[in-house]
Amino acid sequence: MSSLRDPVVQRLLGGLLAALVLGTIAGRLLALRARTEAGRATVANMNERIKAWWVMSAVFGIALLTGRVGSVVLFALLSFLALREFITLIESGRADHRALLVAFFLATPAQYVLVATEWYGLFAIFIPVYLFLLIPTVLAVIGDTHDFLRRTATIQWGLMICVYAISHAPALLLLDIPGYGGREALLLFYLVAVVQLSDVLQYVFGKLFGRHKIAPKVSPNKTWEGFVGGVLCATLIGTALYWATPFAPLEAAAMSLLVTLVGFLGGLVMAAIKRDHGVKDYGALISGHGGVLDRIDSLTFAAPVFFHVTRFFF
Amino acid sequence: MIATLIAGCARLVTGATARWLVEPRSERQRVYFANHASHADFVTIWAALPPPQRARTRPVAAADYWTTGRIKRYLAVRVFRALLIDRSGSDGARRATEQMVGALRDGDSLIIFPEGTRGDGREIAPFKSGLYHLAIAAPDAELVPVLLENLNRVLPKGETIPVPVIARVTFGAPLAPAPGEARDALLGRARAAVAGLREAD
Numbered sequence: 249m250s251s252l253r254d255p256v257v258q259r260l261l262g263g264l265l266a267a268l269v270l271g272t273i274a275g276r277l278l279a280l281r282a283r284t285e286a287g288r289a290t291v292a293n294m295n296e297r298i299k300a301w302w303v304m305s306a307v308f309g310i311a312l313l314t315g316r317v318g319s320v321v322l323f324a325l326l327s328f329l330a331l332r333e334f335i336t337l338i339e340s341g342r343a344d345h346r347a348l349l350v351a352f353f354l355a356t357p358a359q360y361v362l363v364a365t366e367w368y369g370l371f372a373i374f375i376p377v378y379l380f381l382l383i384p385t386v387l388a389v390i391g392d393t394h395d396f397l398r399r400t401a402t403i404q405w406g407l408m409i410c411v412y413a414i415s416h417a418p419a420l421l422l423l424d425i426p427g428y429g430g431r432e433a434l435l436l437f438y439l440v441a442v443v444q445l446s447d448v449l450q451y452v453f454g455k456l457f458g459r460h461k462i463a464p465k466v467s468p469n470k471t472w473e474g475f476v477g478g479v480l481c482a483t484l485i486g487t488a489l490y491w492a493t494p495f496a497p498l499e500a501a502a503m504s505l506l507v508t509l510v511g512f513l514g515g516l517v518m519a520a521i522k523r524d525h526g527v528k529d530y531g532a533l534i535s536g537h538g539g540v541l542d543r544i545d546s547l548t549f550a551a552p553v554f555f556h557v558t559r560f561f562f
Numbered sequence: 563m564i565a566t567l568i569a570g571c572a573r574l575v576t577g578a579t580a581r582w583l584v585e586p587r588s589e590r591q592r593v594y595f596a597n598h599a600s601h602a603d604f605v606t607i608w609a610a611l612p613p614p615q616r617a618r619t620r621p622v623a624a625a626d627y628w629t630t631g632r633i634k635r636y637l638a639v640r641v642f643r644a645l646l647i648d649r650s651g652s653d654g655a656r657r658a659t660e661q662m663v664g665a666l667r668d669g670d671s672l673i674i675f676p677e678g679t680r681g682d683g684r685e686i687a688p689f690k691s692g693l694y695h696l697a698i699a700a701p702d703a704e705l706v707p708v709l710l711e712n713l714n715r716v717l718p719k720g721e722t723i724p725v726p727v728i729a730r731v732t733f734g735a736p737l738a739p740a741p742g743e744a745r746d747a748l749l750g751r752a753r754a755a756v757a758g759l760r761e762a763d
Contacts, residue, residue, distance in 0.1 A: 332726050531728065
């Protein structure tokens, strides 16, 4: 986001600030009204989440305002922390050590260097091709063949989700959209805002009206009411924000609907992994939310799809 | 200053989240005893302690590992104030116990690994008798069981670069020797106390 003097930037940041203030006031009011033990716990968790949203918004805002470097560094850190949570959850053993060093200290930084240097050709294939070949090679050289394919696949999957997929968000900055005046950072803001709003609104609608569970075996908190309300509202807001994007209103509606739906599927898939490992959250870094991966699970799916659709059509 | 810096770095690398089932800021003298899976173990426990407690807690470590090389020696002696134990010779165990009792008499707390050697991170090996002798020699010191999880994954045996897997340290409720409790009974109970923290949430 090139500059604070840009009126579009001012309106977006103003909107974000207004949303945060509104949420904070709503949280305070709800805290006064909560009567039951369970209600109080829900509101307390909600207020913790809102507080964390202030911090996350500040970090994200500052990163965007510092331009490409800030955005790339922020997402590189998020990838690193997400991968860390992912690897901690799966069972890695002594024989995986060297392959994990490659994943953390070679693949992750390299992928973001490719974003920063705008090397699109290698950015797109580095992890899906070269790490795909390198990780099993390292494991084979170490020589422990026990569960070989499962161990290889798990590390590769973690890299794809936590590093490759997420890196498509800051990669929006290397698109060159005709007539958008080099303000691609606004597109990154737009993607993250719509996806996260959809998450928040699904949570809110679910808490208010949730009756019918969508996938009780995978994620007991996801309901049809939350899903429909959240996706529709986020799509509406995404449409209303078309002036900040290179999209026409109808196009903005289609893009918002697309990323909220894909984001929902991302949340579902990441929940299935948690379920399988018997945990509720990937981590505890963000108060009230769980780990980094819990917060960006929808984004892992939405970012690559949004990136490629934008790149293809605009 | 350097100690604070290193403690911060250690917490960052291991991402260690500490769970306390016992008062962290107690003024009591303590013997923290933990399962042992990596060279990063005592640093992790030491870094998880509140600064005043950290300042008077000495990790017990093997002299043969920590005196090779100047940096390691500097860290061990100056920063961690480690109690370096010479494990060689037939009376190594006896001398080690004497050293530890001496440190307790000086008023310091200790971090010890009663398995005596690093395990694979899953099984906890039977405890050596040192812990029992410390309990007898310093009856006022609290015996605090500590469970380290994932440290074997952060830095397995034979590796030098840590992988940033998130580690977990759990400090359990202190164990008191019953009057006249036999050595093996106490050691068995201590080992069970460490293992029992795995499930405690």
